[in-house]
Amino acid sequence: MSKVTVVGAGNVGATCANVLAFNEVADEVVMLDVKEGVSEGKAMDMMQTAQLLGFDSTLVGCTNDYAQTANSDVVVITSGIPRKPGMTREELIGVNAGIVKSVAENLLKYSPNAIIVVISNPMDTMTYLALKALGLPKNRVIGMGGALDSSRFKYFLSQAIGCNANEVEGMVIGGHGDTTMIPLTRFATYKGMPVANFISAEKLEEVAAATMVGGATLSCWVLLHGMHRVQQEHSSLNLSCTTKRKWFLVQYSWKANTANLIFASVFLLSWARMASKRSLN
């Protein structure tokens, strides 16, 4: 019998568990969360659609009870906080590192042979943390982020070309971060032909840029929803949609620039130190 555990029953975890069960990827899917009753409720809700949708997998939810995850073939870690509008993924590291490490250790106690899939952000760092903390061979700890980035890239390409995303091939390499991912524009194809045959170089650059901030753009939509609510509650606040977007972009670019500045300073300092060592030698 195959078994998959998903830790975290939030937006990503619950969707992941639902897709796994619906596609009968495993006989049993266990969803675990720290919040009392959340996984149990969501699992029951999904299982009540089993007959309607015609799937046979069993989906169960539990609150922090790792015994129920025992003997999983694959475990998916989505637990942790997501970023708020204007935040970079890297800013989540302080909170999520502790969560991912303890969750991974608990999972391994009950499923010593499981393959670990890490989703929590900052995904690359969390995957490396899990690898080091668990001491497993590297083919058993996998991070998921590049697959989503590539899928986003193909979506934006399809929008620019005006076609179905399934007719587009493309890949994003690098890190799962706004400034570290690299959409391979030159190798992207539409029906086997270079996408450059169908869209201008300028449009292709726009597609690459949109892909890199794809996650942040989604947070922006969530922010817009939040601001609409605030506006409804305080009707005297008359913010236009453009104002809200601008506010987000100012906040976001300020944070991204700060992160770049810190990175550049650290790089320059290390370079200066190396150069002074060399000149001393």
Ligand SMILES: NC(=O)c1ccc[n+]([C@@H]2O[C@H](COP(=O)([O-])OP(=O)(O)OC[C@H]3O[C@@H](n4cnc5c(N)ncnc54)[C@H](O)[C@@H]3O)[C@@H](O)[C@H]2O)c1
């Ligand atoms: N890698 C990717 O491509 C990708 C894509 C989207 C989101 N993410 C990341 O995935 C994570 C989850 O995002 P989300 O939108 O589902 O957030 P969410 O807030 O909707 O859900 C997170 C869930 O984790 C639970 N949780 C927190 N600590 C826990 C613990 N110690 N044990 C068990 N459960 C715990 C919370 O109770 C919550 O239900 C975030 O870090 C987000 O940035 C990654």
